[in-house]
Each structure stands twice: as C-alpha cells, then as structure tokens.
Amino acid sequence: VEARNVHLVVGKHLEDESSRSAIAASQPMSQKETIESSKKPVLDAIFPVSVPGSDLRWGTVRVLLSLEPMYQQIRLTQWIIVAIGGVGLLLGIIVASLVARRMTRPLGYLTEITLEAAQGRLHQEIEVHTGDEVEVLASNFSIMIREILQQRKQLELQLKEIQHLQRYTENLLITMSDGLLSVDHTGRVATINPAACRLLGVKQSVEKGGSVFELLEDALSLRNFIEENLRDPVGTVQHEIMVERGSETQVILASCSPLWGKDGTLDELITNLHDITEFKKLEARNRQAERLAALGTLAAGMAHEIRNPLSAIKTFVQLLPRKVEKPGFLEKFNRTVPRELERINRLVSDLLELSREPKYHLTWVDVRSLIEQCVELFEGDFPENGIVFNRRFDPS
Numbered sequence: 204v205e206a207r208n209v210h211l212v213v214g215k216h217l218e219d220e221s222s223r224s225a226i227a228a229s230q231p232m233s234q235k236e237t238i239e240s241s242k243k244p245v246l247d248a249i250f251p252v253s254v255p256g257s258d259l260r261w262g263t264v265r266v267l268l269s270l271e272p273m274y275q276q277i278r279l280t281q282w283i284i285v286a287i288g289g290v291g292l293l294l295g296i297i298v299a300s301l302v303a304r305r306m307t308r309p310l311g312y313l314t315e316i317t318l319e320a321a322q323g324r325l326h327q328e329i330e331v332h333t334g335d336e337v338e339v340l341a342s343n344f345s346i347m348i349r350e351i352l353q354q355r356k357q358l359e360l361q362l363k364e365i366q367h368l369q370r371y372t373e374n375l376l377i378t379m380s381d382g383l384l385s386v387d388h389t390g391r392v393a394t395i396n397p398a399a400c401r402l403l404g405v406k407q408s409v410e411k412g413g414s415v416f417e418l419l420e421d422a423l424s425l426r427n428f429i430e431e432n433l434r435d436p437v438g439t440v441q442h443e444i445m446v447e448r449g450s451e452t453q454v455i456l457a458s459c460s461p462l463w464g465k466d467g468t469l470d471e472l473i474t475n476l477h478d479i480t481e482f483k484k485l486e487a488r489n490r491q492a493e494r495l496a497a498l499g500t501l502a503a504g505m506a507h508e509i510r511n512p513l514s515a516i517k518t519f520v521q522l523l524p525r526k527v528e529k530p531g532f533l534e535k536f537n538r539t540v541p542r543e544l545e546r547i548n549r550l551v552s553d554l555l556e557l558s559r560e561p562k563y564h565l566t567w568v569d570v571r572s573l574i575e576q577c578v579e580l581f582e583g584d585f586p587e588n589g590i591v592f593n594r595r596f597d598p599s
Contacts, residue, residue, distance in 0.1 A: 225249045225265050235270070244270040313341055382455075382476030385462075386415045388469045390433060402455060402476050403446075422446050428457055429474060436461035436469050443479070454480045501554070508550050511580065512543030518583040539579050571596050 224234075225247070233248045246268040252261045376383060382399030386392055392413050403422055419426035424444045432440060439460045446453040456477040464470035519536050526532040578592065585592050 225263050228263065236267075244274070246270055309338075309341065313344060316344070382478075384415070384429075384474045384476065385471045386429065386433070386474075387471055388433065390415050390430075392418060393471055399476055402453075402478055425455070425457060425476075429459065429472065432459040432461070432474075433469070433472055436472065452480075453478065454483050505550060505554060509547055512546045515543050515580050515583070516540050522583070535579065542576070543580070 228249050228251055231248075231250045233246055235244060236247050237244050248266040248268065250264040250266075252264055253259060254261050376394070376396040379396065380398055382402045383394065383396045384392070384399045384403075385394040392415050403419065403425075405418060415429060416426055419429070422444070425446070428442050428444060436459075439458060441456060441458040444455045444457050446455055456479045458475045458477075460473045460475075461469055462471040462473055516539075519540055522532070523536065574594075574596075578594065582592065584590075
C-alpha cells in the first residue's frame with residue numbers, strides 16, 4: 204500500500220472476516236476488497252507459509268495491492284479507445300457520407316430528370332460519369348428517353364394525320380350532295396349528314412343515338428328497306444324509293460352496305476341516298492324526245508297500219524252486192540267493218556298520244572279472239588294468194 208495508508212497492526216488480534224478467511228486458507232488466493240478508510244479498491248493476495256519439509260503451518264503472508272492506478276490506467280485506456288473510436292467513427296461517417304454522396308448525387312440527378320420527364324420535358328441531356336452501375340443506369344435511361352421522344356414524334360404525326368382525316372371526313376360529309384345515313388345493329392343513328400337531312404325532310408341537327416325507325420316515320424319505304432337489311436345483311440343492295448313531298452314524288456336511289464366488326468357481326472349499316480328525281484324526269488323527257496323523233500319513221504308505218512283495215516273494208520264493200528243474200532255475210536260485215544273503223548280511229552288516237560306522256564293500261568287478252576280477228580281481217584285475201592288456212596284451238 205501507499206505509505207500514507209500504512210497502519211501498524213503489530214500485536215493486534217485480527218478478528219475481521221477477511222483475516223479469518225486468510226488464516227484459514229490452505230492454498231494461495233486473492234480477493235478484491237475495499238479499504239474502508241479510503242474507500243479505495245485493493246487486491247488482497249494471501250499466501251499460506253509452511254515449514255519446509257513439513258506440513259506444519261508457520262503462518263500467512265498477506266499483501267494488499269492498490270488497484271487505483273490500474274483502474275486509472277484502465278479508464279485512461281478506455282478514454283483513449285473511446286477517443287480513437289469516436290475519431291474513427293467520425294472519419295467513417297465522413298468517408299461514408301462522401302461515398303454515399305458520390306452515389307446519391309447522380310441518383311438524385313436521375314430522380315430530377317425522371318420527374319422532369321414525367322412532366323413532359325424530355326429534351327434533356329443526361330451526363331453521369333461515375334464508372335459504375337449508376338452510369339449504366341443513366342445511359343439506359345437516356346436511351347429510353349430518346350426512344351420515347353421518337354415514339355412521341357410518331358404519335359404526334361399520326362395524331363395530326365388522324366385529325367386531318369377527321370376534318371376531311373367531316374367536310375366531305377357536309378359538302379357531299381348525296382345523303383349518308385349509318386345505323387348500328389340495333390337501329391340507332393350513328394352518322395347522318397346534312398344532305399340526308401334535306402332528302403328525308405328532317406331537322407339538320409339530328410341527335411346521334413336516336414332510333415332510325417322514329418326518324419323515318421314519314422318515309423316508310425326507306426324505313427322498311429333499312430329494317431330488312433338490318434335483319435338480313437347480304438352485301439351492297441340498291442333500291443329505288445318513292446318519297447311523297449306534298450304533290451310531288453321524290454325518287455331516291457338507296458344503297459345499303461354492311462360494315463362488319465372484328466368478330467364477324469354487323470357493326471354498322473351504311474346507307475347512301477342519291478336523289479334521282481331530276482334524272483328520272485330527264486329520262487322521261489329523253490323518251491319523249493325519242494318518240495317525237497320517231498314520228499317520221501312512224502308515219503310510214505301508220506300508212507301501212509291504216510291500209511290494212513281499209514283493205515278489209517274495201518273487200519267487204521266489193522263483196523256486198525254479190526253476197527248480201529248469203530247467210531252470215533251481213534253478220535260478219537257488221538262485225539268486221541265497225542271494228543276496223545274503230546281500229547283506224549284508235550291508230551289516229553295513238554298517234555296523237557305519242558306526243559304525250561304515255562299511260563299504260565295493261566289488261567288480259569283472249570288469244571283465241573285475237574287470232575279470230577286477224578283471220579277475219581285477211582281471210583278474203585287467202586284464196587287469191589293460194590293460201591289454205593285451218594283453225595284448230597285447244598279448249599283451254
């Protein structure tokens with residue numbers, strides 16, 4: 204112990220627990236104690252002493268070593284270690300921060316570039332030179348940005364073409380003289396242009412999605428035509444439709460074409476409406492002009508047509524003095540002569556009608572009576588020309 208801690212205990216009886224443990228020890232031992240007077244830790248080393256060559260116990264040697272210097276050294280060492288560790292930790296943090304900053308700076312730069320690209324600003328130069336995976340990532344991102352720019356340019360060009368085609372189609376539908384009406388498979392109006400509205404006599408602003416059957420309430424023939432093609436679409440079909448417009452009749456040439464979907468079902472039915480009223484009138488005028496032009500040729504034929512009944516009348520008049528008393532002659536005379544006169548009158552009337560619009564009246568004709576009339580007309584000339592004529596009719 205230190206000199207200031209020396210206590211004289213010579214001749215003193217030691218009765219404390221530590222002393223009794225030391226005296227009882229048979230083997231060297233050590234124990235940690237604290238001096239009560241100074242409250243300092245000491246190491247109590249106990250060595251039992253025996254007589255050499257004998258088992259007799261001579262005494263016990265106790266040495267108290269102060270642990271304070273050792274603890275001070277330990278604390279100093281600990282502070283040194285803590286200081287070195289703190290400096291090392293600080294250096295590690297600095298180094299790690301520099302390394303992390305070296306990695307996070309390009310990543311942050313890429314993040315900003317990504318945000319800018321997400322907002323549509325793709326015209327940016329990406330420059331990252333780190334020599335590691337971050338540079339590879341930046342290079343790939345730059346390639347991706349360039350591809351996106353190319354794709355966007357192509358999409359913009361395609362969008363311009365689509366917009367141009369849409370404007371062109373809208374202008375074409377507005378300016379075309381033919382009507383265009385398209386309906387879906389349920390009969391709902393998909394497209395109708397102004398020309399179709401004028402032809403059908405409906406409002407210019409027809410709402411899309413309305414029923415075509417309600418739209419064509421006043422044009423039943425066109426409605427039935429569209430309904431039939433919706434029910435059984437067989438390709439492009441044309442049909443002339445008459446639409447009454449007050450006292451006038453409008454002739455519309457309607458053609459339906461089905462538009463098929465990807466699954467093979469009817470997607471839309473496109474109906475083209477072409478007003479051919481003026482064409483029909485022109486066609487009628489042309490036919491009238493052709494009839495008038497044929498009057499010259501017809502005049503020569505009319506002379507022949509009139510000569511035939513006149514010849515029959517002449518023949519009966521010539522035979523009248525000789526066969527007036529013959530049975531049945533007057534009956535045949537009264538039947539043939541008025542009929543041929545009526546025929547001449549009809550020929551003259553037909554000649555007058557040629558300059559007018561023809562109105563046909565079709566009726567059933569008895570073929571047997573027609574043949575009988577022809578025979579009666581010419582049978583007077585048969586003997587003179589060596590003609591033998593026989594009649595044989597089937598009962599039907």
